Amino acid sequence: MTFLIILLISIMVSTLGTLAGFGGAIFLVPILMLFFGYPMDLAVGSVIIALFPSSLLSTILSLKNRTIDFRVGLMLEAPVVVGTFIGAILVSIVPVLPLKIAFCIFVSALGISMMLGKTEKDREEEKRSKIHKLNKVSPSFIIKNKNHFVAYQISAWMIGFFGIATGIISGLFGVGGGFMKTPIMIKIFKMPHKIATSTALFMIVITSLSASISHYFLGNIEIERSIPIIIGFLIGAVMGKMVNKKVSSRILER
Numbered sequence: 001m002t003f004l005i006i007l008l009i010s011i012m013v014s015t016l017g018t019l020a021g022f023g024g025a026i027f028l029v030p031i032l033m034l035f036f037g038y039p040m041d042l043a044v045g046s047v048i049i050a051l052f053p054s055s056l057l058s059t060i061l062s063l064k065n066r067t068i069d070f071r072v073g074l075m076l077e078a079p080v081v082v083g084t085f086i087g088a089i090l091v092s093i094v095p096v097l098p099l100k101i102a103f104c105i106f107v108s109a110l111g112i113s114m115m116l117g118k119t120e121k122d123r124e125e126e127k128r129s130k131i132h133k134l135n136k137v138s139p140s141f142i143i144k145n146k147n148h149f150v151a152y153q154i155s156a157w158m159i160g161f162f163g164i165a166t167g168i169i170s171g172l173f174g175v176g177g178g179f180m181k182t183p184i185m186i187k188i189f190k191m192p193h194k195i196a197t198s199t200a201l202f203m204i205v206i207t208s209l210s211a212s213i214s215h216y217f218l219g220n221i222e223i224e225r226s227i228p229i230i231i232g233f234l235i236g237a238v239m240g241k242m243v244n245k246k247v248s249s250r251i252l253e254r
Helices: 002-020 025-035 040-063 070-091 096-115 120-127 130-134 156-173 178-188 193-217 223-244 249-253
Strands: 140-145 150-155
Touching: 002 025, 002 040, 002 193, 002 223, 025 040, 040 070, 040 193, 040 223, 070 156, 070 178, 070 193, 096 156, 096 178, 150 156, 156 178, 156 193, 178 193, 193 249
Parallel strands: none
Antiparallel strands: 140 150
């Protein structure tokens, strides 16, 4: 019964996560801890290993629509991998309660910032903000996406900073990091939502693989307890991609 319940929850979480571009681990880790008694390190390890096959499948399904920006994904993912190893080590060192509190505060703040609508005045202030100016600091790149007729500017400094920060959080909390990568690409790099979500899921392939290796050697992964999550995430990845085609970018962002 527990196997079936975790399987169904994993399908729902993965479907939503695939739609929004963050895999779904951000929901499942606390669910496993609160309702199924998983220790934090085991919950993190079980979910992170399930993210690899599901994000790989999502990436394969996105290839047809050409919504993945591999250049941005690889540039941002390099510092993320460094951060995941740091985060995985910190799980065994940092006390659990402060991590839970920090996780809740951070995710809540990020969610609120994504939900708030922007007025024209807000957009003008955003253009004058320090983050927007930092994204123009050299060396920076103008990336042209010819498949979707859009272009966006990205600073190497911003990629390094956000990449390492995302990786540390991914390794700490057992999440693919997409819940940070997607807003960063949308809000800071000004990428269209569907390109950002597909690129984030592609990046999770690399993040989850590197984090899985770290957690395996730290003894945080029990394959038997990961099986319903792996199966559920794979099913959810397919369902999420099917729904994604029928939903507008603004609805997906909210």
